[in-house]
Amino acid sequence: MISNHLSLDEAQISKTYVNILLEHMRNRAMADTDIFLSQLNVDKDSLIDDEGLMPMSKFVMILEEAAKYIGDENLGLHYYQHVDFRRLGIFGYVLLNSTTIGEALYFSSRYYCLFQQGMEYNLVVEDDIATLTYNITTKNCPKSRQDAEMTLMGAVTLIRFLYDGLWQPSAVHFSHEAPDDTSEHTKLLGSSVHFNKSFNCLFFEKKLLNAPVHNIDIQLKKSLTITMEQLLSINQEQLEEDWFHPFQEKIINSLENGVPKIDDIADKMYVSKRTLQRKLSNEGLSFLSVIESIRYKLASNYLSASEVLPQDIAIFLGYSDVSSFSRAFKRWTNMTPLEFRKKHRITPK
Structure with missing residues (x-):
């Protein structure tokens, strides 16, 4: 069994x-x-603290399994249908008190990182077209159809609430494959919905950004945005001081080519091998123990939160074949990859 x-x-x-x-x-x-x-x-008690954080991979797993549990394959599209944006706390209040649709989407893209990590959520304007793009960037978490559809539909729902309940984007792109039935996508997002694209995107006319939002509290918005900027500054300082996360990311990005050498990772971090070893030692870790733990955690994340095949997971983790991966996984968990997946998934109704 893996120790850490x-x-x-x-x-x-x-x-x-x-x-x-x-x-x-x-x-x-x-x-x-x-x-x-x-x-x-x-553990349901672990979710009581609404202000706390949880691993994105666990959320994706719960979201994907919830769709099967309640028999709604379009759960991501329906997630925000009855949500009061104030339920999102300070983030929701900032969005609802924006002066224009453009400001609401700007705040959304700027502050989203405070509530979800390992993703990109960007508003880009080129010529007369605006694009809102969302993608999971961390390899620690598999990409999720339900998560992508939930996030883009959330932006659409916000615009409809603030501007026009019948508003539709010019086009919508999803990076996942098209489901067998896309009628709900057409119903909720319009006729120009496309799948197997490079990014998850909403496209709409630039002029929408200037549309005013009525009945807002300007003073509340000013107060909340000051708070959000302070939180953003603290978050940025923490990221700048962090060395362990980029260290792990460099290992993860190297795994498909096999187990990396510490010298290569040190070079990519622009530090000496000795400096990297000292940092690890100060944390009570070794280079190989971190690799082992990364492989275990990535494997368990992908088995519990996606349908990615074990042979593909093996390649992603740098194993020469699926048998080597299966032996390692059984050593870590006393279960085969398929046994582990079965234990952590729900059979569709």
Whole structure:
């Protein structure tokens, strides 16, 4: 069994989002969420603190499994249908008190990183077209259809609430494959919805950005944005002081070519091998133990939160074949990869 499962510095997301999901399951599908969480071996008490964070991979797993549990393959599209944006706390209040749609989307893209890590959420304007793009960037977490559809639909829902309840984007791109039935996508997002694209994007006319938002509290917005900027500054300082996360990312990005050497990772971090070894020693870690822990955590994340095949996971983790990966995984968990996946997934209704 692997001794240190916590050395992987995972991307996090606010627990608010999983609690909104659980509320949706109870209110819209009459689901027993206690049973649901127990089937996924998730401790419900760990989700009580709405202001806390949880691993993004766990959220994605819960979201994907929730779609199967309540029999709604379009759960991501429906997630925000009945959400009051104030439920998102200070973030939601900032969005609702923006002076224009453009300001709301700017605040959304600027502050989203405070509530979800390991992703890109950008507003770009070129000529007369505006694009809102969302993608999971961390390899610690598999990409998720439900997460992508939830996030883009959340932006659409916000615009409809602030501007026009019948508004539709000019086009929508999703990076995942098209589901068998796309009628709900057409119904909610319009006729120009495309799949298997490079990025998850909303396209719309630039002039929408100037549309005013009415009945806002300007003083509240000013106060909240000051707070958000302070939080953003603290977050940036923490990122600048962090060396372990980029260290892990460089290992992860190297794994497909096999187990990297410490000299190569040190070079990529622009430090000496001795300096890197000292930093690891100060944390009570060794280079190989970190690699082992990263491989374990990535494997468990992909097995529990995606349908990626074990042979593809093996390649991603730098194993020569799936048998080598399976032996390592059984050494870590006393289970084969497929046994582990079965234990952490729910059979569709």
